[in-house]
Amino acid sequence: MSTSLIQKYNVPGPRYTSYPTVPYWNDETFSSKEWKNTFVKSFSESNLSEGISLYIHLPFCESLCTFCGCHKRITKRHEVEHPYIDAVLKEWNLYCAIFPNKPKIKEIHLGGGTPTFFSPENLERLINGILAKADLADGYEFSFEGHPNNTTREHLQKLFDLGFRRVSFGVQDYSPKVQEAIHRVQSFHNVAKVTFWAREIGYTSISHDLIYGLPFQTLEDVVDTIEKTKSLSPDRLAFYSYAHVPWIKGNGQRGFKDEDVPKDEEKRKLYEIGKQLLAFKGYKEIGMDHFALRTDSLYHSFKQNKLHRNFMGYSSSKTQLMIGLGVSSISDSWYGFAQNEKTLEDYYTRLDNNEIPVFKGHILTDEDLIIRKHILNLMCHLKTDWSSGLYFEQLAEVLFSLEEMLHDELIEITDTSLKITEKGKPFVRNVCMAFDLRLRENQPQRQLFSMTI
Incomplete structure (x- = not known):
């Protein structure tokens, strides 16, 4: 590389x-x-x-x-x-x-x-x-x-x-x-x-x-x-x-x-x-x-x-x-995420009160569900497509943002699909980031994640 x-x-x-x-x-x-x-x-x-x-x-x-x-x-x-x-x-x-x-x-x-x-x-x-x-x-x-x-x-x-x-x-x-x-x-x-x-x-x-x-x-x-x-x-x-x-x-x-x-x-x-x-x-x-x-x-x-x-x-x-x-565990219903209390003390207290010890989470929107599927496809299969119900409004903008990766031969794009090439495998997280609408719309002011490479 x-x-x-x-x-x-x-x-x-x-x-x-x-x-x-x-x-x-x-x-x-x-x-x-x-x-x-x-x-x-x-x-x-x-x-x-x-x-x-x-x-x-x-x-x-x-x-x-x-x-x-x-x-x-x-x-x-x-x-x-x-x-x-x-x-x-x-x-x-x-x-x-x-x-x-x-x-x-x-x-x-x-x-x-x-x-x-x-x-x-x-x-x-x-x-x-x-x-x-x-x-x-x-x-x-x-x-x-x-x-x-x-x-x-x-x-x-x-x-x-x-x-x-x-x-x-x-x-x-x-x-x-x-x-x-x-x-x-x-x-x-x-x-x-x-x-x-x-x-x-x-x-x-x-x-x-x-x-x-x-x-x-x-x-x-x-x-x-x-x-x-x-x-x-x-x-x-x-x-x-x-x-x-x-x-x-x-x-x-x-x-x-x-x-x-x-x-x-x-x-x-x-x-x-x-x-x-x-x-x-x-x-x-x-x-x-x-x-x-x-x-x-x-x-x-x-x-x-x-x-x-x-x-x-x-x-x-x-x-x-x-x-x-268990403490800090995350649950996934496909339609939503929920995380348990992160400290043992809070986890035990919630259970003592006969409560499921969830303290935060997220309910996915229709747009979230589409983007989730694209990112899951890329992470698991190194390809995705939008020919069968996975089109979303910002798709053209996403594909435009990937022009540099296309030029570098890291991905291949057709009218209805995207595929990560052998050369592009190390950059799968970068491709997913282009589809990550929430990240695109709200860039963090401080470093939240590890480096992709």
């Missing part, structure tokens, strides 16, 4: 796990009543045909990783597990009380924080409590995020027995210097151990999360990390761009200097070399920052144009309704 293209297009931009993006939610017109209406509407439309997804946020970590942008609570006191699970199950019961009929669960994902902070017995109590009030959809998929340092064989076996078949291990980078800087020290031995355990137990999709652009990270570090990863042959992996946003994340990203972080073409080279090494091993690039072997369901979904993207990232199956349980 040329330096001039990186310099031209490397600007702050959203990652588009939603549209509108969270900073552009209209909180002033949002109400819990409206949210419940969209929730019930979506449930009625989709529960019987496809089921619903649950994202359960487990926020506790024993130490702070400085690359992390998730909402978490740092503690070594494991007595926090019981009251938190009680709270999540109460929240689930509040939702079940307004379902028109019994929910059918298609997906459960345990995220964090560190889900394996919780004991296997407490995770069993959580999942059994959820499933006690639900049926399972055909082809359901349960997944969780595991920390290689504290995921035990008992964790893996217990969750497997409960129906989990996919696990994602956070690796990031194997360089001791990088690990020290991001406060995530874990050995290759630990990662190999939990990967082999998962495979022996019977997990059908094992994923590793890697990050490029970390402080002090060199090309040699990325090559070494990819080579070690290849030796373990995870079924899929994420190769994320490090989001250096200390003005948002506070002290967590102040343990190193800005000049310690790779930028621009130096950073992009880390990704391009990593991608080439993964391709040699048979990994196929999927969407943005994701790779999978041909045998993995994510690859099958991508080839069949069924790839989906939501607040959990890319998914091999789609549900119209996703409920977020």
Whole structure:
């Protein structure tokens, strides 16, 4: 990739796990009543045909990783597990009380924080409590995020027995210097151990999360990390761009200097070399920052144009309704978004008052729904069209704003469609930004997002 293209297009931009993006939610017109209406509407439309997804946020970590942008609570006191699970199950019961009929669960994902902070017995109590009030959809998929340092064989076996078949291990980078800087020290031995355990137990999709652009990270570090990863042959992996946003994340990203972080073409080279090494091993690039072997369901979904993207990232199956349980979780009814209270204290207080603990959200307009579909198409399939109900008034203006990208051969445009070229793949977020009407109409006065490259 040329330096001039990186310099031209490397600007702050959203990652588009939603549209509108969270900073552009209209909180002033949002109400819990409206949210419940969209929730019930979506449930009625989709529960019987496809089921619903649950994202359960487990926020506790024993130490702070400085690359992390998730909402978490740092503690070594494991007595926090019981009251938190009680709270999540109460929240689930509040939702079940307004379902028109019994929910059918298609997906459960345990995220964090560190889900394996919780004991296997407490995770069993959580999942059994959820499933006690639900049926399972055909082809359901349960997944969780595991920390290689504290995921035990008992964790893996217990969750497997409960129906989990996919696990994602956070690796990031194997360089001791990088690990020290991001406060995530874990050995290759630990990662190999939990990967082999998962495979022996019977997990059908094992994923590793890697990050490029970390402080002090060199090309040699990325090559070494990819080579070690290849030796373990995870079924899929994420190769994320490090989001250096200390003005948002506070002290967590102040343990190193800005000049310690790779930028621009130096950073992009880390990704391009990593991608080439993964391709040699048979990994196929999927969407943005994701790779999978041909045998993995994510690859099958991508080839069949069924790839989906939501607040959990890319998914091999789609549900119209996703409920977020736990502190800070975000729910998506397709017609609206709602986020839970961000602090444990506020989350517990709302539940003590028998309230669904939503504190902000956004109800999508008809225009939002059209733009959301375009951005989802671009993020998942690298193309979109407006020939069948996806025309919008500002389309000509959007296409005009993309003339420079067309000239640079990053996109192809016909009378009814737009396609991102192979050369344009690194700039998918930039293309989406052209369609982002809320961003176009109200440019932020301060930097809200990480850089796109």
